[in-house]
Amino acid sequence: MDLEMVMQELEALGKERTKKIYESNGAHEPLFGVATGQMKPIFRKTKINQPLAEQLYATGNYDAMYFAGIIADPKGMTAADYDRWIDGAYFYMISDYVVAVTLAEADIAQEVADKWIASGEELKMSAGWSCYCWLLGNRKDEEFSESKLANMLEMVKDTIHDSPERTKYAMNNFVYTVGVSYVKLHDQAMQTAKEIGPVEVNRDKKKSSVLIASERIQKAVDKGDIGFKRKHVRC
Template sequence: MYFAGIIADAKCMTEADFERWIDGAYFYMLSDYVVAVTLAETDIAQEVADKWIASGEELRISAGWSCYCWLLGSRPDVQFEESKIARMLDMVKETIHESPERTKSSMNNFVYTTAVSYVAFHDKAVLTAQAIGPVEMKRDNKKPAILLAADNIQKAVDKNQLGFKRKYVRC
């Protein structure tokens, strides 16, 4: 599946192709870093990611939020509806602590990416990060991870990274 992500021609893929692919993604490294990355290179990315976020299935939800991270970090801000991004930040603030474990990480990354790459919403994302505070993500056979979006945003600010956009989503 990883190699399929490297050679996939995202522009030729349909929603059905991505649905089959996410069905086969059996852990987050595939859902968030192969399927979501490839989806982010398509014109149907937001539509499909929205469906995944609403799906109720942990890896789909995580992939949906991850796709938005890749989109926000690579596309011009004008390609996003401000009201939609605002609603998504509100959703994170209201639900992150009760969300499935893997989804917590993707939602936390969404807040960070919005603050760094979607300049118009930097302040709202910072306020969201402060409101959610530390997020505990339980992991199998490991100590829980403590996710701190506000601290990571401040590190990016200190490094003058606001407005950062990737030239390419995939390597």
């Protein structure tokens, strides 16, 4: 399949209702409004295809950009490629659920995510913290430095309330994910969550959200989910 064929198939799957949901979260034209689960039949035709993924991502069409993440070859992308993708991510559903997810399957994931976290730019920081969430929920604990993650928890504790809105959300999720998926630091993550307390995140045109990581971690404890790992990052 080529770019034109994929775009035609995506357009045919678009629904006005889904489009409005995406727009309410920050997406803008061009987009079709394709439910992500509807993309699987197209993936069966394209398989992993990095050149096509690059073409789709460059369209700026939200649905095409999302599908680009599905068919990308994460290990075949360089740090410069990921930087280009994050520069093109204009709202959090692309930065955190396309770029960060794709990066989480790459060997250079931590290196790139660390750079983004240090960037001071809202969506880069959000993608960096989100990437660690995807990594921690999928990779073995031995692949991480315990002292590094402990220092990252300290960084969250010290800076979360003064961070950009979307970054706050990703940082809070990082504390929760460490508490659930990285057993050695469960206690520190829970303590960090309690010290942070409620985190208010303001959202455009919507009511602000109040995030409480300690309650989410406790729910995971109650359900026996501590140590959870998923088999795959991408669907």
